[in-house]
Amino acid sequence: MDTTKEYKAEEATIESPLQKLSGSKAVLEALLSENVSTVFGYPGGAIMPIYDALYDYMDKIKHVLVRHEQGGIHAAQGYARTSGDTGVVFATSGPGATNLVTGLADAMIDSTPLVCITGQVFASLLGTDAFQETDVINITAPVTKWNYQVTEAHEIPEALAKAFYIAKSGRPGPVLIDITKNAQIQEFDYQGYKPCARIRSYRPKPIVRPQYIEEAAKLINEAKKPFVVFGQGIILGKAEKEFKKLIEKAGLPSAATVMGLSALETEHPLHMGMLGMHGNYAPNVMTNECDVLIAIGMRFDDRVTGRLDKYARQAKIIHLDIDPAEIDKNVEAAVPVWGDCKETLPMLTELVDKKEHKEWLQQFRELEKEEIKEVINDELNPKEGVMTMGEVLNTLNQLTGGDAVMVTDVGQHQMVTCRYATFNKSKSNVTSGGLGTMGFGLPAAIGAWYGAPDRQVIAIIGDGGIQMSIQELGTIMQFQPKVKILILNNQFLGMVRQWQQLFHDKRYSFVDITSPDFIKVAEGYGIPAKRVDQREGLQSALKEMVDHDGSYLLEVMVGKENNVFPMVTQGSSVSEIRLK
Amino acid sequence: MEKQEYTLTIYTENSIGMIGRISNIFSRRKINVESLNTSASEVEGIHRFTILINESKEVVRKLARQIEKQVEVLKVFYNTDKELIWQEQALYKVPTEAVTEKVYVERLLRQYGANAVVIRNDFIVFETAGKTEEIDNLTKELTKYGLIEFVRGARIAIIKNSEGFHTKIKEFEKQKPSSEVVENEFLGKRDKVFTM
Numbered sequence: 001m002d003t004t005k006e007y008k009a010e011e012a013t014i015e016s017p018l019q020k021l022s023g024s025k026a027v028l029e030a031l032l033s034e035n036v037s038t039v040f041g042y043p044g045g046a047i048m049p050i051y052d053a054l055y056d057y058m059d060k061i062k063h064v065l066v067r068h069e070q071g072g073i074h075a076a077q078g079y080a081r082t083s084g085d086t087g088v089v090f091a092t093s094g095p096g097a098t099n100l101v102t103g104l105a106d107a108m109i110d111s112t113p114l115v116c117i118t119g120q121v122f123a124s125l126l127g128t129d130a131f132q133e134t135d136v137i138n139i140t141a142p143v144t145k146w147n148y149q150v151t152e153a154h155e156i157p158e159a160l161a162k163a164f165y166i167a168k169s170g171r172p173g174p175v176l177i178d179i180t181k182n183a184q185i186q187e188f189d190y191q192g193y194k195p196c197a198r199i200r201s202y203r204p205k206p207i208v209r210p211q212y213i214e215e216a217a218k219l220i221n222e223a224k225k226p227f228v229v230f231g232q233g234i235i236l237g238k239a240e241k242e243f244k245k246l247i248e249k250a251g252l253p254s255a256a257t258v259m260g261l262s263a264l265e266t267e268h269p270l271h272m273g274m275l276g277m278h279g280n281y282a283p284n285v286m287t288n289e290c291d292v293l294i295a296i297g298m299r300f301d302d303r304v305t306g307r308l309d310k311y312a313r314q315a316k317i318i319h320l321d322i323d324p325a326e327i328d329k330n331v332e333a334a335v336p337v338w339g340d341c342k343e344t345l346p347m348l349t350e351l352v353d354k355k356e357h358k359e360w361l362q363q364f365r366e367l368e369k370e371e372i373k374e375v376i377n378d379e380l381n382p383k384e385g386v387m388t389m390g391e392v393l394n395t396l397n398q399l400t401g402g403d404a405v406m407v408t409d410v411g412q413h414q415m416v417t418c419r420y421a422t423f424n425k426s427k428s429n430v431t432s433g434g435l436g437t438m439g440f441g442l443p444a445a446i447g448a449w450y451g452a453p454d455r456q457v458i459a460i461i462g463d464g465g466i467q468m469s470i471q472e473l474g475t476i477m478q479f480q481p482k483v484k485i486l487i488l489n490n491q492f493l494g495m496v497r498q499w500q501q502l503f504h505d506k507r508y509s510f511v512d513i514t515s516p517d518f519i520k521v522a523e524g525y526g527i528p529a530k531r532v533d534q535r536e537g538l539q540s541a542l543k544e545m546v547d548h549d550g551s552y553l554l555e556v557m558v559g560k561e562n563n564v565f566p567m568v569t570q571g572s573s574v575s576e577i578r579l580k
Numbered sequence: 581m582e583k584q585e586y587t588l589t590i591y592t593e594n595s596i597g598m599i600g601r602i603s604n605i606f607s608r609r610k611i612n613v614e615s616l617n618t619s620a621s622e623v624e625g626i627h628r629f630t631i632l633i634n635e636s637k638e639v640v641r642k643l644a645r646q647i648e649k650q651v652e653v654l655k656v657f658y659n660t661d662k663e664l665i666w667q668e669q670a671l672y673k674v675p676t677e678a679v680t681e682k683v684y685v686e687r688l689l690r691q692y693g694a695n696a697v698v699i700r701n702d703f704i705v706f707e708t709a710g711k712t713e714e715i716d717n718l719t720k721e722l723t724k725y726g727l728i729e730f731v732r733g734a735r736i737a738i739i740k741n742s743e744g745f746h747t748k749i750k751e752f753e754k755q756k757p758s759s760e761v762v763e764n765e766f767l768g769k770r771d772k773v774f775t776m
Contacts, residue, residue, distance in 0.1 A: 141597065203757060206762075324762040325642075336762050
């Protein structure tokens with residue numbers, strides 16, 4: 001399938017200043033002008049005029065028909081995460097629109113740029129409880145960066161221009177435009193599409209104040225034990241190189257949040273692993289040992305900080321973020337650096353001294369050894385007994401060489417993937433970090449492939465999560481995205497079971513989940529599939545999956561009652577992280 | 581930190597749904613809005629919200645940033661009562677005979693500076709403006725004399741040291757990125773960090 005974006009905006013824009021155009025065509029012209037090549041959607045009554053217009057644009061805009069609107073929006077999220085562009089979704093009114101809500105909430109908390117276009121009943125029917133009418137603007141207000149209801153066709157170009165600008169600028173987020181059916185049908189004097197570059201009340205890009213950069217550099221230069229914690233802000237700001245220059249110059253050990261993974265290649269000597277509840281031992285312990293903590297493009301989520309009043313209290317905190325509402329929200333910053341890290345990081349690099357901090361780095365490595373001995377060795381290279389999720393990941397790493405896009409669902413397999421997958425390239429970790437949406441993995445992987453069709457895309461999903469959006473196998477069947485689906489089946493809702501084991505006296509309440517024969521299900525969808533339940537067959541099965549040119553499903557039967565460790569239990573400080 | 585009354589003054593674009601987006605920010609955190617007024621502002625086309633809440637400074641500061649984050653919000657100020665000139669308005673419907681027959685009631689209304697808005701045979705409507713407590717007291721007194729109906733307006737407030745929004749709006753209309761500053765009261769005061 002052709003996924004190149006050869007279409008030029010100038011060709012699309014209708015030159016004649018006063019041409020009559022329908023609202024629906026204006027929507028599609030706007031998408032072309034914004035270089036949108038792929039849309040994920042599902043038709044229905046109130047969005048039929050847009051779908052009718054789409055019929056004439058099929059050669060210019062690829063539309064992927066999903067099997068559920070929630071699948072559509074997760075696919076758009078996956079697309080946005082691997083491409084770095086804005087994901088676009090079409091859905092109809094009423095249930096079509098309400099099915100987007102989970103995806104909107106997910107994109108909102110994970111700062112994913114999306115433009116969702118929903119159909120709405122005729123403006124004359126608004127508020128009458130018309131068929132498939134729902135108050136989508138009010139329902140989605142708390143989970144969108146901005147939303148707007150269009151009731152007249154002439155509003156469309158400007159509304160969409162604003163939507164794309166708001167979704168992508170500053171701290172990205174989802175935008176929803178609700179278009180009544182009459183506005184889609186209505187013809188108006190089209191004057192071309194003008195992209196939006198500015199909104200008076202919205203100022204996504206602050207002027208960086210050198211005073212704060214100087215303060216930050218001074219703290220870093222004086223620090224004996226500096227430590228960097230980085231998040232997705234680096235990926236969203238496309239500042240991976242700028243980030244690497246800073247940490248390499250100042251010799252700063254750095255650890256990623258779940259969302260920050262892949263911003264720095266896993267094997268980089270200054271990469272100290274992952275932070276948080278199931279993160280690595282060293283970065284969690286050292287958070288409470290460092291003297292200066294430099295937080296870059298991250299928001300001190302509770303899963304990262306553990307108990308807040310025991311979080312890095314000894315350290316001076318420098319917080320770089322583009323969203324002023326994040327500064328001082330959870331953790332007070334001694335030096336707030338408000339700005340786009342693409343700008344602030346080079347300014348900081350300029351002022352920091354060249355250092356190595358050899359002894360300090362060695363301390364991380366010592367703790368890492370402890371984690372390898374206590375946890376990692378058994379997880380990655382078990383000699384006997386049941387298969388572990390870690391050994392699947394370890395074998396997979398050897399086959400992909402760390403070049404694959406890893407898409408995960410939510411639960412134990414997600415934490416294991418985040419812990420053990422190697423990432424060589426940015427935008428390689430697609431996961432529902434903030435909202436923790438089960439059912440995210442499969443549709444997100446479809447979108448992730450459209451966003452990066454030349455890359456190997458592997459969806460790692462549990463036996464619970466796959467059943468939440470298994471209908472999207474139909475989308476794979478029809479459109480053939482080359483998605484590799486790896487089900488890690490432990491026959492339990494594993495993460496909940498782990499908590500029930502550790503904190504609820506093993507009272508396994510409704511975590512014992514039955515699964516269909518996934519191989520037969522895949523066969524029904526025409527997707528080649530295989531199951532492995534013996535260690536001996538693992539390597540070759542994974543190789544077959546990776547090498548297969550097309551979608552493929554592999555189910556690996558792993559230990560039923562394995563746990564993910566280390567773990568910062570709820571109410572504990574990060575330095576009280578448990579190794580077992 | 582201790583809770584006290586804070587008045588938020590919010591300048592927004594005059595667009596549909598702003599009340600919802602702003603009130604969501606309070607209700608999501610289970611914070612009660614004591615009073616809310618929306619009106620035109622000193623600048624044409626710009627709307628002004630005046631919201632009264634009872635919260636700690638810490639919470640109010642975070643709320644203000646969350647509100648300012650909304651795309652169509654221009655600016656949020658938050659002030660304590662001392663920094664404001666503020667008033668509430670009230671209307672009272674009283675039986676006419678209560679005023680004509682009871683000298684005390686007439687005296688009361690005079691004392692509180694209430695003005696008659698409508699006078700009829702059966703009832704009189706008075707209006708008064710003042711502090712919350714004054715209105716409370718008058719209401720309490722009038723209840724004894726058959727107060728028929730009572731309504732209180734939301735707090736409106738003027739910020740003492742404000743220069744209005746005229747200059748600010750010009751800044752906002754410039755094609756420049758934001759020069760607004762995220763101030764950090766803890767900057768350079770290491771001992772004061774983590775006092776929350």
